[in-house]
Amino acid sequence: MKYSIFSLARAALSGHKTWQRTWRDATPKDHYDVVIIGGGGHGLATAWFLASEFGIRNVAVLEKGWIGSGNAGRNTTIIRSNYGLPGNTGFYELSMKLWERMEQDLNYNAMVSQRGVLNLYHSDGQRDAYARRGNTMRINGIDAELLDQAALKKMLPFLNFDHARFPVQGGLLQRRGGTARHDAVVWGYAHAASALGVDIIQNCEVTGFVRDAHGKVTGVETSRGRIGAGKVGMAVAGSSSRVAAMAGMRLPIESHVLQAFVSEAIKPLIPGVMTFGAGHFYVSQSDKGGLVFGGDIDGYNSYAQRGNLPVMEDVCEGGMAIIPMIGRVRLLRQWGGIMDMSMDGSPIIDRTPVDGLYLNAGWCYGGFKATPGSGFVFAHLLARDEMHKEAALFRLDRFQRGAMIDEKGQGAQPNLH
Amino acid sequence: MRIVCPFCGERELGEFTYLGDAKPQRPAADAGEDAVYDYVYMRDNIAGVMSENWYHGGGCRSWLKVTRNTLTHEISAVEAAAGAGAAKVGA
Ligand SMILES: Cc1cc2nc3c(=O)[nH]c(=O)nc-3n(C[C@H](O)[C@H](O)[C@H](O)COP(=O)(O)OP(=O)(O)OC[C@H]3O[C@@H](n4cnc5c(N)ncnc54)[C@H](O)[C@@H]3O)c2cc1C
Ligand SMILES: [Zn+2]
Numbered sequence: 001m002k003y004s005i006f007s008l009a010r011a012a013l014s015g016h017k018t019w020q021r022t023w024r025d026a027t028p029k030d031h032y033d034v035v036i037i038g039g040g041g042h043g044l045a046t047a048w049f050l051a052s053e054f055g056i057r058n059v060a061v062l063e064k065g066w067i068g069s070g071n072a073g074r075n076t077t078i079i080r081s082n083y084g085l086p087g088n089t090g091f092y093e094l095s096m097k098l099w100e101r102m103e104q105d106l107n108y109n110a111m112v113s114q115r116g117v118l119n120l121y122h123s124d125g126q127r128d129a130y131a132r133r134g135n136t137m138r139i140n141g142i143d144a145e146l147l148d149q150a151a152l153k154k155m156l157p158f159l160n161f162d163h164a165r166f167p168v169q170g171g172l173l174q175r176r177g178g179t180a181r182h183d184a185v186v187w188g189y190a191h192a193a194s195a196l197g198v199d200i201i202q203n204c205e206v207t208g209f210v211r212d213a214h215g216k217v218t219g220v221e222t223s224r225g226r227i228g229a230g231k232v233g234m235a236v237a238g239s240s241s242r243v244a245a246m247a248g249m250r251l252p253i254e255s256h257v258l259q260a261f262v263s264e265a266i267k268p269l270i271p272g273v274m275t276f277g278a279g280h281f282y283v284s285q286s287d288k289g290g291l292v293f294g295g296d297i298d299g300y301n302s303y304a305q306r307g308n309l310p311v312m313e314d315v316c317e318g319g320m321a322i323i324p325m326i327g328r329v330r331l332l333r334q335w336g337g338i339m340d341m342s343m344d345g346s347p348i349i350d351r352t353p354v355d356g357l358y359l360n361a362g363w364c365y366g367g368f369k370a371t372p373g374s375g376f377v378f379a380h381l382l383a384r385d386e387m388h389k390e391a392a393l394f395r396l397d398r399f400q401r402g403a404m405i406d407e408k409g410q411g412a413q414p415n416l417h
Numbered sequence: 418m419r420i421v422c423p424f425c426g427e428r429e430l431g432e433f434t435y436l437g438d439a440k441p442q443r444p445a446a447d448a449g450e451d452a453v454y455d456y457v458y459m460r461d462n463i464a465g466v467m468s469e470n471w472y473h474g475g476g477c478r479s480w481l482k483v484t485r486n487t488l489t490h491e492i493s494a495v496e497a498a499a500g501a502g503a504a505k506v507g508a
């Protein structure tokens with residue numbers, strides 16, 4: 001089904017009772033050219049790019065629950081390309097450019113909203129660091145503007161400019177950043193991939209790998225039976241170590257929980273995305289009016305998809321520090337998601353030492369914005385067996401070679417990235 | 418989640434800092450690059466019961482060895498980490 005103003009008008013006239021399912025809920029075949037494990041944003045995007053860009057359509061996406069039940073449906077939907085290090089800068093901009101044409105490519109309204117991402121700074125040192133990051137972005141052709149306090153006072157008069165310890169002095173703004181509707185991104189890729197013949201198979205948990213005499217992966221064991229595969233790609237964010245272990249691999253990754261929070265709906269207040277620079281708090285406002293916000297990960301290994309109170313308190317304190325008036329808004333909902341925290345805070349996309357098995361992992365808390373870019377470069381790797389140039393530094397062996405991409409300079413301590 | 422410190426009693430999570438899996442051991446100085454790489458970067462990332470290092474910075478400032486289930490957050494044992502801080506004094 002093709003969506004347009006006309007299909008909308010037609011459906012409206014019939015009381016919206018004529019809408020069809022937007023993608024096929026497939027049953028597994030015996031064999032596929034490529035099997036993708038994980039029906040989150042990355043897995044589905046990979047399948048769509050394989051089919052649309054690289055002409056490989058005999059593809060299945062296997063999802064243990066329902067598509068979008070993992071982080072794709074739990075994140076705070078921020079998209080941006082304001083990274084400072086080689087490897088990340090170009091990759092996230094590739095992804096941003098794909099966000100800008102996603103809705104046309106997929107014929108699906110993903111509510112991509114480029115209303116700006118603003119990182120506040122609170123000291124002279126931080127201003128200089130942000131100026132440097134902005135310059136890095138600009139010499140790479142990415143938009144960035146350093147705003148001073150006077151400019152912010154006009155834009156966001158409610159900020160706590162005179163906070164005793166962390167006065168808001170200004171901010172680094174990427175206007176092309178913003179948010180997208182996370183569920184719609186999942187459904188959009190499913191819609192477009194399914195239309196090109198990709199099988200999306202839910203309630204299908206991968207429980208093991210099938211290997212030939214040489215150790216090459218030739219398929220997967222699943223809760224819905226054995227499925228043969230020419231190649232297998234893992235995109236199981238948060239569960240990467242568990243799935244890799246089935247192939248006898250260990251990864252430079254720890255699984256951690258990140259929480260997200262939504263307040264009751266209020267009138268339009270926050271125009272874009274804002275982050276507190278002296279603690280960890282970021283916020284945007286959804287179209288329904290709720291403030292969507294979050295902060296640090298809880299900080300200990302977890303597979304529980306459930307957060308704890310001290311971080312909630314810390315996040316709310318961060319919010320109060322920059323926007324004191326939100327203290328009067330009530331919290332409506334809170335949840336957690338399990339993410340791969342990698343040893344340098346950057347993702348891993350590569351072949352693995354196991355023949356036929358490919359890895360897409362380590363997205364930390366920033367993988368939503370990467371969804372289209374990750375799908376594209378992973379599909380490139382699966383189809384051509386070579387890294388896309390914008391993902392060339394995300395190799396798995398970079399830790400061994402000392403070629404880490406550590407934006408925060410924290411070292412090999414995953415809970416600090 | 419609350420942790421029962423063997424020195425301070427039951428305390429809220431905010432008083433503690435997490436280091437991680439207690440299993441990796443620093444290799445000997447002459448162990449070679451692969452052993453160091455393994456120690457610094459590779460993790461079992463256990464889904465289930467794990468032995469972990471926690472620091473009670475908001476209390477007795479001891480390093481603790483906590484046995485915890487990463488699937489449920491249930492803590493089954495807390496002991497002083499060998500040779501650390503208050504563990505020496507208390508023992
Ligand atoms: C609270 C929170 C807020 C976040 N906010 C942002 C943000 O604002 N901006 C941003 O860029 N990023 C954000 N992120 C990070 C982002 O959500 C993730 O990095 C990204 O969604 C991961 O890729 P994915 O969508 O493919 O993952 P997922 O949706 O988690 O997909 C992985 C899928 O694999 C499936 N799976 C696992 N094991 C198996 C198996 N054995 N067999 C079959 N299927 C399996 C899972 O069920 C899951 O559906 C946030 C994350 C969280 C938790
Ligand atoms: Zn103590």
